[in-house]
Amino acid sequence: MEVNYRGSHALLTGPLVFPNLDRMTRTLTLPALLAATLAHAQPTLTGALLPTGTYTDRLYAVTSQGQSEDPTPGANQTWDLSTATLLDIGTFTHQPAAGTPYASTYAQADLVWHMDLGALGDNYTYLDLDLTLTMGMDMLATDVPQAPNVYTDPLRVLALPLNFGFSFINSWAGTAGSGSVNWTYAGSGTAITPVGTFTEVALLVNTTGEIAMWRTDPLVPLLLVRDGVILAVGPPANVGVNETRDVRLAVHPVPCKDRLVVQPTALAPWRMLDLQGRTVAEGRFTSPTSTVVDTEALLPGAYLLVQEGEGAAQVARFIKE
DSSP states (O other): OOOEEOOOOOTTOOSOSSTTHHHHHHHOOHHHHHHGGGSSOOOOBOGGGSOSSOEEEEEEEEEEOTTOOOOOOEEEEEEEOTTOEEEEEEEEEEEESTTSTTTTTTTTOOEEEEEEOGGGOEEEEEEEEESSSSOEEEEEEEEETTSOEEEEEEEEEEESSBOTTOEEEEEEEETTEEEEEEEEEEEEEEEEETTEEEEEEEEEEETTSOEEEEEETTEEEEEEEETTEEEEEESOOSSOOOOOOSSOOEEESSSBSSEEEEEOSSSOEEEEEETTSOEEEEEEOOOSSOEEEEOTTSOSEEEEEEEOOSSSOEEEEEEEO
């Protein structure tokens, strides 16, 4: 079994997930986007749309795109993502930074995205919201406290206000590296998902072909692509989540140290993701029996093991001591 370990990548950068987005972003032009607004004014993303106080929703990993088409740019779109497969992995909370466990370390932060992943622990992203000078929302640190990536040049999540058809440059430097990419507010419309239908959704695409979809009532992420994994934020899924519930990918021991025993459900590729969605190891299951995966090179923390294959992906959670 061949295993390939990867280095860290900056947040919101990585390989294509929706294969047609690379071609799509090369053909985007501001006149074409603005022409589409004539039929109906598109929502402007502003700080006033952000949640007030604490806002909590469920957090999902999108393990399969299903029959869903790639989100297309333009005004008044309808994106049918209803056949995607979601795995409920915890809760997502948007809240003021004050009073959170690590607020004193990141004193400049105004906001926090808190991901409560149950047995896998808590993950905090600290953000600076500036609506007066630089006009935007910037990440100061991610993956706190397990393996903090602290930005010396903060990563811009959104420029605020942001009008339909306009772009902003996302440049950053931090513990995990540095880089720059251009984001465009390229689409607006209705997103049909397994956990509900959302109107006035904003689609942002960047020059590497990645996407971010934002709800606007309130302004919180709906879909974020992170290095090959899609995270979705939405209400509890009582019905309609296309998640396979029979034979499941099993792992032990949890927590593990230098090796993880996996009982695969298929002869298929696999990858390990950290809590930032970065692929840290990958390989292929070549036997239907229990397989030992080397975890010695992994940093301590929580991870997801994703088994690829036809239909819904299988996902298991584990902790490395």
